[in-house]
């Protein structure tokens with residue numbers, strides 16, 4: 001009996017820890033960015049990254065650019 005296995009399976013490969021975007025003010029992950037969304041499918045077509053007012057933190061309710069978690073951790077507080 002030949003056992004078929006999916007060569008492309010990545011289920012057992014531990015994913016590298018994603019470098020999460022965080023709020024630079026409070027460190028929350030609840031940061032949002034404005035985007036263009038297809039009205040029919042609801043799919044995000046593209047992100048709007050025009051300025052700091054295009055980013056919003058749900059946690060501290062402030063506009064501002066998010067920062068990478070690694071960047072936040074490397075900063076001396």
Ligand SMILES: [Zn+2]
Nearest residue numbers: 023026057060
């Ligand atoms: Zn925040």
